[in-house]
Amino acid sequence: MNGIEQTLIGGIAGGTAIVIPALGELTSELSGIVNLGTEGCMLAGALGAYAVTVATGSAEIGIAGGAVAGAIFGLLHAYLTVYRKADQLTSGLVIWFLALGVTGVLGTGYVNDAITPLPIVSVPGLSQVPWLGPILFRQDLLVYVGYFLVALIIFVLHRSRIGLLLRATGERPEVVSVAGIHPNVIQVVAVTVGALLAGIGGAQLSVGYVGTWFDDMTSGYGFVAVAVVLFASWRPLRVMVGAYVFGVALSAESVLQTNGIAINQYLLDALPYLVTLIALVVVSRRGGRKAPEALSRALTDVT
């Protein structure tokens, strides 16, 4: 296995921890609510998944634990921003702080617990494809969930009534009530589902890719997910590409490390963030699609 292949395998596995939360953030933002708390929801998901895995011995059941943990924090954000009209960015940061505290307090007992992480599943046939096979189809369960979610979200957004309602809510919430559904309901569901996905993304870190729990283990991935959605100009396919690029940048770092290439680790650590920043500038410069109207109103209204 050469370095490039190794990097790409790790990039897909690690990138999945960004793809799934980013798709969640996309859902949330399309409804007009930005969730900076995605970072916190991921953190909660990572610990929730780990704790359930320790308790049941099954990482697959653990994923459900992560999803629920993420959704709980998402529900709080949804309630504050939708029903209490709280400032979205402040509420998001508060959710993150809350999750930092809660996972810090509840997670101390789990730092030394060992688990069996999600096993690598080879897709019969496809994994035999030369070169691409092992990269794309010799991965853990959640990586496949990631692929599936991209397809599902593209379908739901553009081919279903739910997707239409969601996008309409993000553009002009008042209009949706004509369809007989209160826009608040759609926003709460969208934010909660988004947070649930963030929780699953956290699970990919704790019981999948990394396989341990430690304090603040998401280290900014949730914020990156928010950035990815922005530079993908709310298009699911671009979200996926952006997230995997970030994943590859992350894994390039560790592959370079293990091959003893003498670049300072911390300068490499900055690389994924720099890549994201540059991508943001390039895309904004080319005038990507405009943000959903309700969202841009929320982002510029500082109160």
Next chain:
Amino acid sequence: MTKTSVNLENPQGYPEVPPKTDSVSPIVSRVREVLRRHKFAYLSVGTYIASMVVFGLIVFAKGSNPFSVFAVVVQSTMFNGGSIEQIVLRTVPISLAALAVAVPARAGLVNVGGEGQLIMGAIGAAGVGLAVGASVPGPLTWVLMALAGGIAGAVWAGIPVLMRTATGASEAVTTLLMNFVANDIMLYLIYQPWRDRFSSGQPQSQPLSQSAQLPSLFGSQLNLGVVVALALVIATWYLLKRSHWGFALKVVGGNQEAARRAGLPISRLLISSMLVGGALAGLGGMLNFAGLEIQLVPGITATFGYIAFLASWLGRHDPYKVLIAASLFSAIALSSNGIQLNFGLNGSIVDILLALIVIAPLFLSKNRKALTK
């Protein structure tokens, strides 16, 4: 012809209904009246009490007595010798990073990059401080470090705002990402070029020479940085509330179209607000470094930049209120040690307390909006 008088109020001449008297006693109705008039204040107190109850329940669930935890929070911050001074010292970086949020917020910009700007300020100060060493007199070193720190912070805030004005990239996200880059730069410096070869254990930069450290005030733990920070708060208040620039920022923040028609240079105002904010946070990082830490260590800012964002929001971006909120958060952050020592709880429990303190007013956002409407 005699005019019959018609009672306009009661033309048909129905029997008079006695006016409805309030069935409740005047005291109760008076109480109701007061409750109605000060509804928001009572709601605020109520939500704060509720959030403290939630915190107490969490503590209780972890097997500690909530009342003794609260007692320790108060005791370790208010009545412990020297802890007030410690609070004041940590208020310096938090309040200045909070002003870095408040100034751009005036112009409608969101700066979530206080953390990175604090770090860059500390790096700038450390770079100058270590390079100059003891070769020049202390006061000159302080000035040079302050310049370096302020410029470094301004640059770190300047990059995102230039991205915003040039390409429209959301500064809320770019400032956030810049934090992680700043942290990695600092770690690189600590682990390689600036590493203190003589220390064992946790890597850290070489210490600042004695003469370059900010002098203490009257033999207390406080140092010159506290005075500087207070002066900066007052100066920021003046800039925002009394200067032409501050007024122009407010116009831009309130209605960009109106500002454009009034001929205000919008881009220049946006950029300058962010540069001033970044410089304030950079100075905060410098004062924290030269007055308190004297060495760069991993986690030197301890999420102060994010706490500052919440403090600025809690203080409604008004410099004096922001200072009060920053002091409160500084005290809470400090109480983490006491809780850890006395109860063996993870120190991050104070993050929960901090979050709950902000959730209370967030919860009331709707009522507040109704109030100001």
